[in-house]
Amino acid sequence: QARVRELKLFNVETLAVMDAKHLAFPDNFFDAVVAQYVITAVPDPEATLDDFIRVLKPGGELILVNHIGAESGPRRIFELAFAPIARRLGWRPEFPWARLANWAAKHGGVTLAERRPTPPLGHFSLIRYRKG
Template identity: 75%
Template sequence: MGGDISKDGVEKAYARWAPIYDFVFGKVFEAGRNAAIEAAGRACPQGGRLLEVGVGTGISLPSYPSNIRIVGVDLSEPMLRKAHERVVTQKLSHVETLSVMDAQRMAVPDHSFDVIVAQYVITAVPDPEATLDEFARVLKPGGEIILVNHIGAESGLRRVFEACFAPLARRLGWRPEFPFARLANWAARHGGMRIVERRPLPPLGHFAMIRFARTEAEPKAA
């Protein structure tokens, strides 16, 4: 299922986006960003550790509850430089560390985080299922994975448009025709993960927040 987007292509795409990312996408992605931050707060009402995968320029970091300790990772070093600047200038003491990492192969111990947030990431990685496996590996039993992403249309004109737009979108670093079934099938195959929410988001429901909960039991080996 992977292979149509390359790691090198994603790195190059986001290096180009880094200087203007917040200006171009900050408002467009605001509703999804706010929904993910609110869901993370509800998942960790007493505080905890949160991993934001694809933290980018760190635009979300100031808005997380201060009792949640945050680790941010991203494949793009130019994007992370912006995030580091934000942490320093805004004195974000709840941010533990920011690191360059491949989401599919993270240098993070098993069961390290109470919540994992990935905004606009899962359609921009070469192998979404392997990336979700990695999220599950580092998630504590009882924890949540919170995704915000474009979900491809299942029928109609939007599906036709997404199929036509796909070649250009891949050059920009993402795939627009990603179906929800891939997420549902991954959860069913993985075991110990279940979808607890699928919420359409503005604009016009083109984006969605999907929350996965891990059972309290010890996760089974992949």
């Protein structure tokens, strides 16, 4: 709130602090949920994703921007070497795509609309799910 005042961020209407896996919003409330750099930082990513979907209206989109671990190649080797340092910072550099795919299949009612790497070097991914 201090930053909002200090930087005169008049576009920020309200701020709320809450647990990402227990959002204080009703079911089917939002047209879109955008979570940037969240999924690999929360203690329970699947429960967090479940609550994101809960607050989405049918037809709404969950938009994630996150680091997804490389499945092979030099980037995977680097990520595995960097993992001990990253974990101390609260990151999961090896977070696999399969974890998101398994969550979506188990959850049901969500479909993958898009998955694409973003610059630089595809280190981060834009992932869009649609609530059925």
